[in-house]
Amino acid sequence: MRLPEPDAGGYYFNGFGRLLPGKGGCMYRRFFYSILVIGMMLLAAFAAEADEPQRRVVATRLVAEGIDPEQAQNLLQDPRVTVRPEIVLKNLFYSKPRPSRQRPEVMEVDPRQIARGRSFIATHAMMLDAARKRFGVSPRIITAILIVESWLGDYPMPYGVFNAYANLAFLLDPDYLKNLQERYAAQYPQLKDEATLARAKTKAVWAAGEMVFLLHLANHLDADPLTFKGSFAGAMGPGQFIPSSFWIFGIDGDEDGLASPFNMADATLSMANYLYRYGWREDAPLEQKRKALWYYNRSDVYVNTVLMVYGELEK
Numbered sequence: 001m002r003l004p005e006p007d008a009g010g011y012y013f014n015g016f017g018r019l020l021p022g023k024g025g026c027m028y029r030r031f032f033y034s035i036l037v038i039g040m041m042l043l044a045a046f047a048a049e050a051d052e053p054q055r056r057v058v059a060t061r062l063v064a065e066g067i068d069p070e071q072a073q074n075l076l077q078d079p080r081v082t083v084r085p086e087i088v089l090k091n092l093f094y095s096k097p098r099p100s101r102q103r104p105e106v107m108e109v110d111p112r113q114i115a116r117g118r119s120f121i122a123t124h125a126m127m128l129d130a131a132r133k134r135f136g137v138s139p140r141i142i143t144a145i146l147i148v149e150s151w152l153g154d155y156p157m158p159y160g161v162f163n164a165y166a167n168l169a170f171l172l173d174p175d176y177l178k179n180l181q182e183r184y185a186a187q188y189p190q191l192k193d194e195a196t197l198a199r200a201k202t203k204a205v206w207a208a209g210e211m212v213f214l215l216h217l218a219n220h221l222d223a224d225p226l227t228f229k230g231s232f233a234g235a236m237g238p239g240q241f242i243p244s245s246f247w248i249f250g251i252d253g254d255e256d257g258l259a260s261p262f263n264m265a266d267a268t269l270s271m272a273n274y275l276y277r278y279g280w281r282e283d284a285p286l287e288q289k290r291k292a293l294w295y296y297n298r299s300d301v302y303v304n305t306v307l308m309v310y311g312e313l314e315k
Contacts, residue, residue, distance in 0.1 A: 011314040052083060054173035058166060058208060065212045067180055075215075080160065080226045086253050087167040088161070090232045092200060093188060097302045113151060113311045117143045120152050120312070127265050130253065131272035138282050141275065144309040145296065146238055153238030153264060160245075161228040161236055162214060168207035168234075171200050209235055215245035217250075221260055228262075237261035239271045249274040 055076040057268045062072040075081065082235030100108040121128060121139045128139035146152050177200060181191045190196045213236075218225035231238040236246070241261045251256060251273055260266050280292035293303045 032123070033052060038113065054083075054170035054176040055081075055174040057176075057210075058169045061169065061208045062211060062215075065139035067212060067215055067244045071215070073160065075226065076166070077224060081163050081166050083170070084167050085184065086202070088171065089163055089184065089188065089296040090166075091168060092196065093190070095233055097297070099301050099303070105301065105304050106308050107148065109147070109309060113147045114309065116152060116234050117147050117309070120146070121187040124264075124268075127268060130265075131269050134269070135276040136282060137272035137280055139273050140278065140313045141282075141306075141311060142172060142271050143308050144306050145271060145293075146268075147309050148302065148306050149235075149240040150238045153199075156201060156238075157229045157231060159230055159234075160226060161230040161234050162211065162225045163209045164230065164232055165214065166205050166208040169261040171213060172208060172308060177201070177204075178265075187204065205301070207234070211241050213247045217243055217247055221258055237267050238264055241267070241270065244272060245274065249277065255270045281290050 052126075056097070058070075059072040059076040062076075063069045097107050100106055119145050128142060131137050131142060132139060136151070143152070145231050149155075150157075171180070177197070181197070185191045185242075187241070203252075215224055218228070228236060231240065233242075233243055237260070238260065241250070246261045250259040250261065251266065251269045253267070253269035254263065256263075258266075259270070274296065275292050278292040278295040279288050281288065289307070290303050293306050294300075297303070
């Protein structure tokens with residue numbers, strides 16, 4: 001191999017840029033260090049997989065569902081995907097809407113949110129009217145859901161959506177589930193119940209399926225799925241859609257060629273589509289309205305709260 005000629009200052013050049021003076025030895029050292037760094041990164045990835053086999057279990061599941069093997073492996077090995085047992089515990093034990101102490105049939109709603117909701121309806125009249133004209137769903141019910149779900153899109157969403165689903169899907173690994181059970185059974189004795197374990201396994205299968213839809217959505221938006229933020233349950237955007245629901249019901253509301261759960265115009269039109277498909281009609285009997293809302297969130301407390309806000313917005 002012929003060495004490159006040094007420049008006037010005695011420096012050498014190669015693909016990495018300007019090298020230190022010498023007769024080519026630095027070029028070899030640079031190459032050696034690059035190989036060493038790459039080797040260390042690969043060893044770290046292999047070590048992480050060996051220490052956390054649940055990542056491999058989930059990646060295998062995603063591939064079986066049609067996700068590109070390289071994408072699945074890269075995502076599950078990304079350092080932004082962290083093992084967070086508290087996400088599993090929150091989903092198992094704290095996912096139901098919390099009733100108000102004064103009125104246990106509904107959730108606590110700050111009266112200021114009602115006032116904000118009225119302003120929201122006025123400010124976004126054209127956007128909300130598009131949903132009304134297309135699906136017959138009123139601005140009031142969409143705004144009521146937005147208030148309960150996300151404070152009109154202003155509620156902080158600190159969880160990585162992919163990470164939330166990944167942690168639930170880790171329960172597909174029987175050893176990981178057993179380890180979590182043993183580690184937290186003293187704090188959560190319900191983890192010893194067969195019913196809870198069965199629910200955990202069901203959630204794991206569900207979460208893996210949601211990860212597939214999340215990746216389809218990310219590919220549609222040409223976005224990094226690890227940048228999506230949402231709730232610990234994996235719901236996204238002002239309407240708090242889960243990936244499968246948005247993939248099915250999502251609509252491009254602002255005609256930019258993309259349907260995104262994080263875009264308010266897209267979210268509101270998609271919410272109207274969802275409610276209409278499940279039977280919401282402004283002139284329908286109360287029970288029919290309740291049923292449509294129950295499909296949005298399967299909780300009587302939630303349904304009661306949305307209907308309460310819906311009524312308050314009319315005043």
